[in-house]
Amino acid sequence: MKILICISNVPDTTTKIKFVNNNTAFDIAGVQWIINPWDELALTRALEIKDAQPGIIENITVVNVGLIDSEPTIRKALAIGADAAIRINAEPKDTFFVASQIAEVVRKESFDIVICGIESSDYNGAALGGMLSEMLDLPSVSAVSHLDVVNGAVELKREIDGGQETVATQLPFIAIIQKGIAKDARIPSMRGIMTAKSKPLTAVEPIAADLLTEFVGFDLPKPKAACKKIDPDNVRELVNLLHNEAKLI
Amino acid sequence: MNFEFTEEQKMIQQAAKDFAERELLPDVIERDEKSEFPAEHIKKLSELGFLGMMADPKYDGGGMDTISYVLAMEEISKIDSSVAVVMSVCNSLVNWGLEAFGTDAQKEKYLRPLASGQKIGAFLLSEPEAGSDATSQRTTAEDKGDYYLLNGTKNWITNANSASTYIVIAQTNPEKKHKGINALIVDKNSPGITLGPHENKMGMRSSDTHSVMFNDVKVPKENRIGDDGFGFSFAMKTLDGGRIGIASQALGIASGAFERALKYSKERKAFGTEIFNHQSVAFKLSDMAVKIENARNLCLKSAWLKDQHLPYGIASAMAKQYCADIAMEVTTEAVQIHGGYGYVKEYHVERLMREAKLTQIYEGTSEVQKIVISRSLLK
Numbered sequence: 053m054k055i056l057i058c059i060s061n062v063p064d065t066t067t068k069i070k071f072v073n074n075n076t077a078f079d080i081a082g083v084q085w086i087i088n089p090w091d092e093l094a095l096t097r098a099l100e101i102k103d104a105q106p107g108i109i110e111n112i113t114v115v116n117v118g119l120i121d122s123e124p125t126i127r128k129a130l131a132i133g134a135d136a137a138i139r140i141n142a143e144p145k146d147t148f149f150v151a152s153q154i155a156e157v158v159r160k161e162s163f164d165i166v167i168c169g170i171e172s173s174d175y176n177g178a179a180l181g182g183m184l185s186e187m188l189d190l191p192s193v194s195a196v197s198h199l200d201v202v203n204g205a206v207e208l209k210r211e212i213d214g215g216q217e218t219v220a221t222q223l224p225f226i227a228i229i230q231k232g233i234a235k236d237a238r239i240p241s242m243r244g245i246m247t248a249k250s251k252p253l254t255a256v257e258p259i260a261a262d263l264l265t266e267f268v269g270f271d272l273p274k275p276k277a278a279c280k281k282i283d284p285d286n287v288r289e290l291v292n293l294l295h296n297e298a299k300l301i
Numbered sequence: 302m303n304f305e306f307t308e309e310q311k312m313i314q315q316a317a318k319d320f321a322e323r324e325l326l327p328d329v330i331e332r333d334e335k336s337e338f339p340a341e342h343i344k345k346l347s348e349l350g351f352l353g354m355m356a357d358p359k360y361d362g363g364g365m366d367t368i369s370y371v372l373a374m375e376e377i378s379k380i381d382s383s384v385a386v387v388m389s390v391c392n393s394l395v396n397w398g399l400e401a402f403g404t405d406a407q408k409e410k411y412l413r414p415l416a417s418g419q420k421i422g423a424f425l426l427s428e429p430e431a432g433s434d435a436t437s438q439r440t441t442a443e444d445k446g447d448y449y450l451l452n453g454t455k456n457w458i459t460n461a462n463s464a465s466t467y468i469v470i471a472q473t474n475p476e477k478k479h480k481g482i483n484a485l486i487v488d489k490n491s492p493g494i495t496l497g498p499h500e501n502k503m504g505m506r507s508s509d510t511h512s513v514m515f516n517d518v519k520v521p522k523e524n525r526i527g528d529d530g531f532g533f534s535f536a537m538k539t540l541d542g543g544r545i546g547i548a549s550q551a552l553g554i555a556s557g558a559f560e561r562a563l564k565y566s567k568e569r570k571a572f573g574t575e576i577f578n579h580q581s582v583a584f585k586l587s588d589m590a591v592k593i594e595n596a597r598n599l600c601l602k603s604a605w606l607k608d609q610h611l612p613y614g615i616a617s618a619m620a621k622q623y624c625a626d627i628a629m630e631v632t633t634e635a636v637q638i639h640g641g642y643g644y645v646k647e648y649h650v651e652r653l654m655r656e657a658k659l660t661q662i663y664e665g666t667s668e669v670q671k672i673v674i675s676r677s678l679l680k
Contacts, residue, residue, distance in 0.1 A: 127312070128315075241349045243350050
């Protein structure tokens with residue numbers, strides 16, 4: 053079984069967000085880049101299955117659409133345990149473009165499971181898995197919180213209102229994973245970091261694909277207002293503020 | 302000169318930071334209070350390869366350079382020095398000593414399980430009456446032909462209970478003074494070894510510190526490291542590298558306290574503004590930042606010298622003395638910036654201050670480092 057995991061190169065989740073060029077572009081100065089947390093959990097889960105059932109999964113490949121500065125993030129995925137990596141040498145400007153590039157990789161090299169995170173933690177597009185499914189004419193299962201291989205068949209559970217549902221599907225398919233798929237992302241070992249250098253990381257040029265969307269501008273949330281403290285005995289004042297100022301009641 | 306870390310070095314630094322924050326931080330205060338050895342944490346740390354990170358991959362080590370080791374030690378020590386000291390003893394003293402001076406058979410038998418993290422080692426030099434004056438070893442290793450008979454007591458031994466492999470420094474030929482000392486590899490389970498109670502320490506309370514008594518312990522001749530009488534030289538050479546580990550630990554204690562103090566100063570308000578905006582606090586933080594930057598540069602320079610196979614004994618003495626001394630200063634100021642909150646356990650800085658004190662004492666006091674440094678000035 054071969055697994056492809058789509059990984060995004062995103063700013064560390066503690067990054068202080070700033071915009072430049074008249075609020076049309078994210079300011080990357082001083083930003084530390086990481087594997088999108090959902091994608092990292094997907095990789096961790098794939099490795100857990102590979103470790104638990106030796107021989108079932110023959111290869112885990114990660115794919116990223118990004119320029120050369122995303123290679124440290126890709127190398128980290130290799131250090132964590134991916135067997136190989138593909139970088140499509142282009143700026144990931146919109147999801148249709150990214151999906152077109154990854155679909156081309158899947159068309160050229162067959163994979164049994166293509167996994168992507170439910171969204172990326174930077175632009176939160178949440179569209180890649182659905183687009184891949186449409187472009188490749190493959191089944192997709194979204195919000196997957198449990199993924200396993202049992203007797204050669206894939207076992208999936210997904211989050212629904214008030215509970216979970218168990219889903220069966222044919223291979224190949226697209227798994228769009230949710231948090232809960234793995235407990236914690238795996239920390240790379242010393243051996244993993246050393247061997248990552250010698251694992252294949254192939255850079256390929258992008259195919260022609262349209263950009264269907266463009267960022268016009270960004271607005272930061274308004275700063276939080278100062279906290280008001282109200283005496284516990286002064287319920288009237290609390291109700292007054294909730295009604296007239298916060299307009300919550 | 303190039304101050305840029307490699308991708309691998311940055312990845313190791315991040316891995317150590319992630320491990321420390323995820324695995325060590327949640328229960329570090331509780332373990333400190335209970336003086337509880339972090340057995341599960343050490344197991345995970347060894348599985349990731351941190352305990353043998355510099356050992357040759359030929360012996361299942363990580364094959365990392367000393368710069369990577371400094372970066373990892375700093376990150377672990379920011380959170381938990383009791384864990385960092387296990388890492389330091391295993392990497393700097395036991396593994397390095399065996400790899401540099403052991404025979405092939407010794408490396409195969411003893412280094413391999415240590416480098417792969419399956420076993421933990423301990424380095425037994427200090428004695429009740431031989432701390433800084435390491436030439437005055439009272440523990441004896443009497444030559445009995447095909448074995449040595451070990452008798453005596455070692456003090457303040459880190460990993461004494463958790464280790465499987467000891468490296469013991471002992472006197473074989475007292476008339477030859479320090480040239481009569483040997484270094485022996487001793488299985489901890491050998492008959493005749495007993496441990497004193499766990500030491501109830503001021504800081505690094507969850508590290509595993511005991512005295513170790515040897516009573517007619519037989520050690521095979523093939524377990525001697527190097528030629529007869531090489532033991533003192535072995536210990537001194539090994540401690541040169543050990544200083545880099547403890548200097549990095551002290552650096553981590555200082556930078557951990559600094560990061561907490563800086564964060565607190567941006568949140569805590571007094572007289573209508575964040576306390577960082579008061580010059581008395583801002584200048585303290587400025588002084589702390591400069592000291593930490595100096596300390597880090599000293600650690601990295603000595604690590605770089607070691608990686609280049611250049612003499613590093615003086616550089617590591619400077620790093621150890623300076624990092625330990627500024628760790629004490631920086632942690633004290635971090636407590637001061639936190640005010641009353643700094644004096645209670647949940648803000649961590651009082652623990653870091655207690656931990657800092659030990660770095661001025663063990664693996665060569667700050668005063669011993671000054672002896673090493675000043676003697677080099679006369680040459």
